[in-house]
Each structure stands twice: as C-alpha cells, then as structure tokens.
Amino acid sequence: MTARTVVALSSLAIAVASAGCLSFYEVAIETPIRAKLDVTPFSRVLVAGFVTGGSRSIDPNTETARLLRSQLRGKSELKIIDADVIDLVDVYDKKRSKPAPEKPDAVRIMDEKDVQDYEPILKDEKYWKEIGDEYQSPLIITGSVLFTEVSRSGMVSKLQSYTDSMGRPAYQERREFANLRGYALTPKFVFIDGRTGAQLYSEGFYEESLYSETQNTPALSSYFELMDKLLPSFLNTLSTQKIRGTRVLLVK
C-alpha cells in the first residue's frame, strides 16, 4: 500500500466519520443561466435609440441608451459603439411623411397604443441594414420605452409606534386607505443583426413603483429604480449570468 493510497483512504475515513456527525450541509451554489442570444458573430454592439414616450419629466431615449451602454461596458465582452442616440419617433414620422407637431417638444407617444403605431420602424430590415452598414455590422439594440405617471388608491400597511402597558416602545401594523402616485416603465428591447437588419430576439417588461402621495420622488430616480429591476434580465440576453443561492446537501 503506497503512502498516497493510505492518505486517500484516511481522508475517505475522515469524510465518512464526519458525515456521521452531521446529516446535512448548507452550501453556496452559483447556477449558471445561459445567455438567451448567441452573440459570438458580433464583436461590437450599438445601442441605437428607442421609440419612447410618456412622461415629459425625463428623456427616456437618452437615459435608456446611456444606462444600457454603461451596463454593457462593465458586464459584456462586446465593444460598445459611441454614437448619437437616434430619435426613432422622428425618423419614422419623416419616413411616413407625418407632419411634425406644432410644438416641437410635444410628446407624440402617450400610451401603448401610440407605441404600437411606431412598431413598424423596429421591423424595418432595410433601415436597420443601413444602420448596420454604417457601423460595420454590429449587434444593434433598439426597442421601445414607455415611462408613464401612475396613480392608484387602495389599502396599504404601515408600521405605527406605540408604548405598551409596561412603558416599552413597540410597533404595530396598521392598514389604511391611501392615495399612491408613482411611475410605470414598459420597455421592449429588440436585438437586431446589423449584417442583415433582421430581428434576432425581443423581450418586453413591465415594472411600476408607487409612493405615498406626500412623498416627492423625482422621476429620474424612479426611472433608475425601475430599470434596476430588469437590468439583470436584459444583460442575460447577451451574457451568461450566475444566480447565487444556497442548497442543502444530505448524507443521511
């Protein structure tokens, strides 16, 4: 019996002995979630611009393009193309010779129905092929982003502090009627092959954040809060993500 065999057998004996002490072990695991899209044909990505509308308190087109570019810079191996953000609403209106609104800053998209009116530009392979040719056939990210103000009324739970019979501070849950205000974000991300102009993949989301009427939450911070919720899923389109968790290994 060699020394190595002795060591191996002793380790095994220790393992079995220690297994006898504990019948389960909690372990940390990282479950890999495969990327939804094979991006190996591309070395560069262009976040082109979006069909956007809703609240006038922020510019969802610029903010979305800026945010996605910065996220992709840190979490994707694709090179990010820095280019002017395309105003797709304007491009499509010009294409179909729709007269420009009287006020230049007028919002042309107010709800999802209006967004649907602009959907054809996202499927226009000729247009996207031209954009692709201009930037040496990258992966193109476009889509639509609707950022709207929402208000709802209903019962909410609140923690109320009080002093109990022994004079100690305590808390109790109280339900009360409240008026809530906030924002809803409805983005749809479309991934286009810059070599052909064809859509490769698209995914839509809906998120909303509501605050008490008395709380004054800036639109931009609410926008970032909402985007934070869906960014992992967006990034998972292009790269494999790992979900951290724990599982219980058993011996018994």
Next chain:
Amino acid sequence: MNKRLWLIALMLIGLSAPALADKRGDAKAQVAWGIQVAQKGLWKEATQQWEKATVIDPSYASAWNNLGIGYEQLGKFDEARKAYEKALELEPNNQMIRGNYDQFREIYDRQNRRRVK
C-alpha cells in the same frame, strides 16, 4: 413444509440485509466524499461521486438530492430536474429536498420560458 418455507424466507432476508446495508454504506461513503470535494468547489468531481452513489444504491434519496445540486451547479438543468424528482419520489416528505427542488424549479422554469420566446 410451511415451517421449512418460513425458515428459507427468514434465511434469505437475513442474508440479504447485510448486503443492502453494505450497499447503503458504500453509497454513503461516496456521498460523504462528494460533499467534501463540493465544499472545496470541485463540483464536477463531487457530481461524479454522487452519480456513483446512485448507481450503487438507487434507493438512496440523499444521493439523488446531491446529484441534483451538482447538476444544477454545472448548468445541466434537465438532468438536475430528473435527479431532484427521483429524490422526491423516494422521500416525498423530506422538506430539505423539497426546498432545494422548489428553488431549482424557480430558475429552471425561468430558463425554459426564455427558450420558448
């Protein structure tokens, strides 16, 4: 005659019990060894140990549970689902296996929804 049959049956049970115990003992050794290497982050090796354990003793729920975890960590989702489900089939009331399976299903279903899109 009946007495003789009973005696033979008892002898058979008596002879097979140590064999079954040996199987479980061998499988337990593989499982324990797998846990040791998994704790060092060697999931591929750990999974191989648990695969061996399920071959030695296919009725050992813990081995199937651990195998499910191993496959999950390696991104082999379909194999993980089968292993977890086998573990639950053997021990349907084991809350630890159920907990692992529920957490896995959350990820598995999400992944499969994506494949459909």
